[in-house]
Amino acid sequence: MTRTAQARGMRQEIQALRAVAVLAVVIFHLFPSRLTGGFVGVDVFFVISGFLITSHLLREVAREGTIRLGRFWARRIRRLLPAAFTVLVFALVGTLVILPWSEWKQGLREIIASALYFENWALAADSVDYLAAENSASLVQHYWSLSVEEQFYVFWPLLIMTALLISRVLKRSGKAQKQTILWVLVFVCVSSLVTSVLWTEISSASAYFVTPTRAWEFAVGGLLAFLPSRFAEPPRTPSGTKLHLIVGWGGLAAIIYSVVKYDSSVPFPSFTALLPVIGTAAVIWAADNDSVWSATLLGRSGPVQWIGEISYSLYLWHWPLVVLYPVVAGHAIGLKGGVALFVIMLAIAWISKKLIEDPFRSRNFWSASARSYGFAITGMVAISSVAIASVSIIDSKIEEAQISQAPYGSLEELQSEVDATLGMRSWPIPDQVGGRDAQAEEWVVDNCIDVDSESARERCVYGDASSEKTMVVIGDSFATHLLQGLRGAFGDEYRILPLTLSQCPVVDVAVVRSGSSKVFEECQSHNEKNLGLIQQISPDVVIVADATVTTFNRMYGIEGSEDRSEIYREAVDHSYDDLAQAYLGRIVMIESPPNANCKPRNGFTGPRDCNDEKPPATTRALQEFKLESAEEHGFVTVDMMSWTCDEGGTCPALIGNTLTRADGGHLSSRFSARLSNIFKAEVGPKL
Numbered sequence: 001m002t003r004t005a006q007a008r009g010m011r012q013e014i015q016a017l018r019a020v021a022v023l024a025v026v027i028f029h030l031f032p033s034r035l036t037g038g039f040v041g042v043d044v045f046f047v048i049s050g051f052l053i054t055s056h057l058l059r060e061v062a063r064e065g066t067i068r069l070g071r072f073w074a075r076r077i078r079r080l081l082p083a084a085f086t087v088l089v090f091a092l093v094g095t096l097v098i099l100p101w102s103e104w105k106q107g108l109r110e111i112i113a114s115a116l117y118f119e120n121w122a123l124a125a126d127s128v129d130y131l132a133a134e135n136s137a138s139l140v141q142h143y144w145s146l147s148v149e150e151q152f153y154v155f156w157p158l159l160i161m162t163a164l165l166i167s168r169v170l171k172r173s174g175k176a177q178k179q180t181i182l183w184v185l186v187f188v189c190v191s192s193l194v195t196s197v198l199w200t201e202i203s204s205a206s207a208y209f210v211t212p213t214r215a216w217e218f219a220v221g222g223l224l225a226f227l228p229s230r231f232a233e234p235p236r237t238p239s240g241t242k243l244h245l246i247v248g249w250g251g252l253a254a255i256i257y258s259v260v261k262y263d264s265s266v267p268f269p270s271f272t273a274l275l276p277v278i279g280t281a282a283v284i285w286a287a288d289n290d291s292v293w294s295a296t297l298l299g300r301s302g303p304v305q306w307i308g309e310i311s312y313s314l315y316l317w318h319w320p321l322v323v324l325y326p327v328v329a330g331h332a333i334g335l336k337g338g339v340a341l342f343v344i345m346l347a348i349a350w351i352s353k354k355l356i357e358d359p360f361r362s363r364n365f366w367s368a369s370a371r372s373y374g375f376a377i378t379g380m381v382a383i384s385s386v387a388i389a390s391v392s393i394i395d396s397k398i399e400e401a402q403i404s405q406a407p408y409g410s411l412e413e414l415q416s417e418v419d420a421t422l423g424m425r426s427w428p429i430p431d432q433v434g435g436r437d438a439q440a441e442e443w444v445v446d447n448c449i450d451v452d453s454e455s456a457r458e459r460c461v462y463g464d465a466s467s468e469k470t471m472v473v474i475g476d477s478f479a480t481h482l483l484q485g486l487r488g489a490f491g492d493e494y495r496i497l498p499l500t501l502s503q504c505p506v507v508d509v510a511v512v513r514s515g516s517s518k519v520f521e522e523c524q525s526h527n528e529k530n531l532g533l534i535q536q537i538s539p540d541v542v543i544v545a546d547a548t549v550t551t552f553n554r555m556y557g558i559e560g561s562e563d564r565s566e567i568y569r570e571a572v573d574h575s576y577d578d579l580a581q582a583y584l585g586r587i588v589m590i591e592s593p594p595n596a597n598c599k600p601r602n603g604f605t606g607p608r609d610c611n612d613e614k615p616p617a618t619t620r621a622l623q624e625f626k627l628e629s630a631e632e633h634g635f636v637t638v639d640m641m642s643w644t645c646d647e648g649g650t651c652p653a654l655i656g657n658t659l660t661r662a663d664g665g666h667l668s669s670r671f672s673a674r675l676s677n678i679f680k681a682e683v684g685p686k687l
Helices: 003-007 012-030 038-064 069-097 101-115 119-128 143-169 175-202 215-224 238-261 271-286 302-309 311-329 335-362 369-401 411-422 454-459 483-490 521-537 549-553 561-582 617-632 669-674 676-682
Strands: 470-475 495-500 541-545 586-591 636-639
Touching: 012 038, 012 271, 012 302, 012 311, 012 335, 038 143, 038 175, 038 215, 038 238, 038 271, 069 101, 069 143, 069 311, 069 335, 069 369, 101 119, 101 143, 101 369, 119 143, 143 175, 143 215, 175 215, 175 271, 215 271, 238 271, 302 311, 311 335, 411 676, 470 483, 470 521, 483 495, 483 669, 483 676, 495 521, 521 561, 549 561, 549 617, 561 617, 586 617, 617 636
Parallel strands: 470 495, 470 541, 541 586, 586 636
Antiparallel strands: none
């Protein structure tokens, strides 16, 4: 590339890096097992944005002595919002027309968050909210990174203006003023990186999305703007050329390594993000578009530059298509489907750039800042209003569907309704939408899931509080989700005391909590405390229930499934031994139905086509082992899979119009309540 082209701002290495970044993300989403680290493409984008925006702002400061915020933000609006709003409208229609009722509410909420550019914070909140951790991906989940970028565009010029104000207070100008800006960015970079490492250690799930853990990546790009580039070094010396070639190829190798080798087990963003971030900065700094040995050699090609040009639209459009493809095609994305879908993505991205991005950016009509701001406000309000209205309509339809639902009269009645439901070829409106609203009220309203203190034990008492008969319920959230049914069955006879702790199984294995990489040490002490409390209370019956599949998946520090399975089995026997020795009364072990996210992703036309996937042989074997071990220890056992599935093991997500699951594993509150007569008939005589 000539220096004339360089002066016009045509940075081929930037376009090449954009192409690498968007291809990494798209391929990762199409074939997640083939390119496990493709998610780092977002980090490449962040560094590029930090470099370009900081360079622009520094030039404006040098030219005018200040930053014209109104003009800057208006340009960002014209550049980004037209295509972003278009995809949001597409996602809104796709959610309401193609996706099932069960996913409307969450999808619409995320569309609102994306339209207002706080989707990253919404996802961060969900990631640490155990109730929302199993939400399916919405059509706009990828807007989290766009939200981070928009927040950067708002606060970065304000940060630089703050540095300018500090300079003026200190009466610094020229180079000294620029140094003040530099040190402010250094402070942001270091403090954000430290925050990223610490936050990832505490809660890796939320750390992935939040702006404070990502700001340092923009800052690295910003600091790069203070360094002389390869093109600012006339004349070029052989040693200088050699250094830039080494740095450039090293940076490209760092990006490629992280894309290929990183996976979900790598703590991220944390210090591990340094590799792709520094790699991107190195490629930008060392870019040499004249040398045939440059690391950006392949990036000069027409196809790569073209993908770089459409990278923004390609990023916007790819994710909704990935989510919708299985629904429309009737099968999961395979190799052929992925390749075909990729071609479709490229075509739509090119059309989007030509018909939406470019006209808004170049036409004089939109050059007035007032029109740009009016467009932004109108778009945000319109999209959010339609989404909010849709949520209200959904709520009213569900209220209509919540007819008086008496508990099932018997197990036979439930099984008959299961068979009838599996014969339906259309979808009834469910009595609940999955998620927090469908969880047990003992959990979301009473906050009686973490019953690990004296005050919680005094507060969380159900049934007949004055009864002389006591039922103690121990386990994790899979014990809590039974409380509606147990209260309906035994509440008039027993004082029911939950001694549960979220994500803490009775089976004594070391586990991590969702969103954390640390051992959940409080779980072991909670279980030990419970044994003492059971001896102290001396209840008439103890109900034991915990999650098998999620516990198995959250076991700490064990890689091989065979070793994990053996350790889990030993822990089951050991835990049941301890419980049987501590308490000689009646113990009932209840195994919940298999985990399943029934997501109509494969062209489903009715409940038979959207059912709880049968558990893998390994995890079902563990469930059966738990039941056998419990029987050997003299416990009463209940296998709820036989309640909610047909003889062939197909378990509908809806039984009639009753939603069976609040999420991938937990029973919905209404379904649990409807099981009360069955609990009484199947368990009561054995107490």
